[in-house]
Amino acid sequence: MQRADWNGQSGERWAANQTRLDQILSAFGEATIDAAAPLRGEIVLDIGCGAGASSFALADRVGPQGHVRGVDISEPLILRARELTPAGAPVAFELADAARTSLAEGAFDLLFSRFGVMFFDDPAGAFAHLRRALTPGGRLAFVCWREAKENDWVRLPMGAIKAIVPPPSPPDPEAPGPFSLGDRERIFRILGAAGFVDIVVTPFDGTIPFGMGETRAAAIENALEMAFEVGPLSRALADQPEAIRTRAADAVRAAFAERPGDRAVMIDGAAWIVTARNPADIPPS
């Protein structure tokens, strides 16, 4: 399901909106890279690397003696990442399912992800598989969204269309998807079951430039386009008739107009930054 989605509409739309999405996500990625503290010469796996922005930033940090391997299940995004790779950067991209792909035991100093680890069918199994690819004492660092109700970029547009489109039945909060790791206790459970230690889950709040433009009105239209292209609103409206989509657009435009911003629409985003370690003495599995 995730493979089909990220190779179909979601992957195509992410690739098409990659520059914008990188602007939206960069503060979250930078804070997570700081928490990961990559050292020169380290070997890093970037999980669900998308079009590669975080892989390139990590490659800068590890330098030419280090290496970053980006893995993603989306072909359009891996192709984009390869196109965007700066000449000589110590980074390579692979089309692979991070939960299953063969990874040499102890091959990586750091497992990293910017919003790419919320889509596993069996998260504890996937993280256990990934942990075995870490050196003894090696680090995990990722960022994921907190619950949808804390994230205005989804709460605001979904709230605006409530009276226009019948609300989708509440999703299983643990089903693979952007908010599947929103519950802090679930993160501890999954990573603990996968064998990680020293698990630290820290809230990170960022103000997201959700729309940008030459004028405030252009920024609001830009935010509207984005919400219609990617994320829960786009899915809720996908099969709706044009008249409903038009009414929904008016309501979402009005909601975005209430957010601050000069030539932007600034919206709050709430994430967890998670760090953990592989035990230095790995128990036999």
Ligand SMILES: C[S@@+](CC[C@H](N)C(=O)[O-])C[C@H]1O[C@@H](n2cnc3c(N)ncnc32)[C@H](O)[C@@H]1O
């Ligand atoms: C929200 S996007 C984030 C992309 C990128 N990390 C970024 O910050 O721009 C999630 C990414 O995870 C990838 N993904 C989902 N499940 C995956 C899996 N099992 N293995 C590898 N990549 C996966 C998707 O294809 C998608 O590119």
